[in-house]
Amino acid sequence: MSEEIVYRHAIEGLFLRSAGKRVTPELKQQLRAIGLDLDEKIPHHTPRRVFAEALRLTAAHLYPDVDAQEGYRRLGQGIITGMEYTLLGKALVSLWPIFGPDRVLSRMQESFATVNNYMKTQLITHGRANHTIKVSECNGNPGYLLGIIEAGLTRAGARNVHVEPFDFDGHACAYRVRWES
Numbered sequence: 001m002s003e004e005i006v007y008r009h010a011i012e013g014l015f016l017r018s019a020g021k022r023v024t025p026e027l028k029q030q031l032r033a034i035g036l037d038l039d040e041k042i043p044h045h046t047p048r049r050v051f052a053e054a055l056r057l058t059a060a061h062l063y064p065d066v067d068a069q070e071g072y073r074r075l076g077q078g079i080i081t082g083m084e085y086t087l088l089g090k091a092l093v094s095l096w097p098i099f100g101p102d103r104v105l106s107r108m109q110e111s112f113a114t115v116n117n118y119m120k121t122q123l124i125t126h127g128r129a130n131h132t133i134k135v136s137e138c139n140g141n142p143g144y145l146l147g148i149i150e151a152g153l154t155r156a157g158a159r160n161v162h163v164e165p166f167d168f169d170g171h172a173c174a175y176r177v178r179w180e181s
Contacts, residue, residue, distance in 0.1 A: 004137075005045035010115035011054075012042055014075070017082030019058060027061045048118060052139040059141070069143035076147020080155060093155055101158035101179060102128060108152050109133055112145070129158070131177045142173040153179055 015023055015031075015038055028038050034057070035050045046054075059071030066074070083089030096104050102125075109123045112135065120136040138145055142165035153161045158179035167174045 004048035004116070004118040006048060006051040006116045007114070008042050008044050008046075011036070011046055011051070013079055013082050014055075014058070017085045018075070018078035019062060020082075022062055023058075024061070027058065030057050030061070045117075048116065048137070048139070051116075055139055055141070055144060059143075068141055069146075072141040072143030073147035073150070076144040076149075077151040079148055080151035096152070096156035099156060101153045101156040101181070102131075104152055104156035105131060105133070105149070105177060108149065129179050129181050132174055133177060134172070134174045136172050138168065138171065138173045140170075142168045142175070145173070146175065149175060149177060153177070157181075 023038065031038060031054055034053045036046060036054050055072065055075065056068075059068060059075050063071035063074050080093070084093050099107070106123060109121045112119050112121050116137075118137055122134040124132040124134070126132065133149070135145060146163045146165055149163045150161050153163075158181070161179040162176070164176040165173050166176065
């Protein structure tokens with residue numbers, strides 16, 4: 001398939017579990033206008049451009065009092081929280097402290113590939129609790145993945161997590177990821 005798509009479970013995770021009841025009729029209308037109708041069955045896949053615009057609209061709608069990167073970051077953090085509302089997600093997240101942050105980051109990097117057909121990632125380990133993760137597509141803002149990484153590592157037991165995006169070119173981004181064990 002040559003079209004860049006996001007799989008249904010990523011849309012459901014964001015809008016049904018993470019944002020949930022905070023998705024207002026006004027936001028639903030804005031999303032419907034760009035091709036994402038949350039009142040219909042979520043399709044098996046959504047075009048990347050629709051998902052990227054849905055992220056932008058949702059971050060601005062749910063977090064109007066913060067800058068765009070912080071709004072995206074909060075959306076990303078919400079994805080991890082939303083996982084805990086599913087039976088499988090709750091079981092998985094409960095194991096993260098056992099796995100530890102380094103292993104969770106490695107698995108998280110692999111998991112990014114399961115939400116769409118276009119994102120490529122590379123994890124570079126500089127030492128314990130010191131990594132760089134390069135991502136080929138951030139869907140308009142590096143804050144979304146920043147929030148996912150922060151929340152995941154925190155739940156895995158990392159303290160003082162620092163995730164710093166750099167080299168963002170509008171699509172690809174790299175993140176410096178450090179924490180205290």
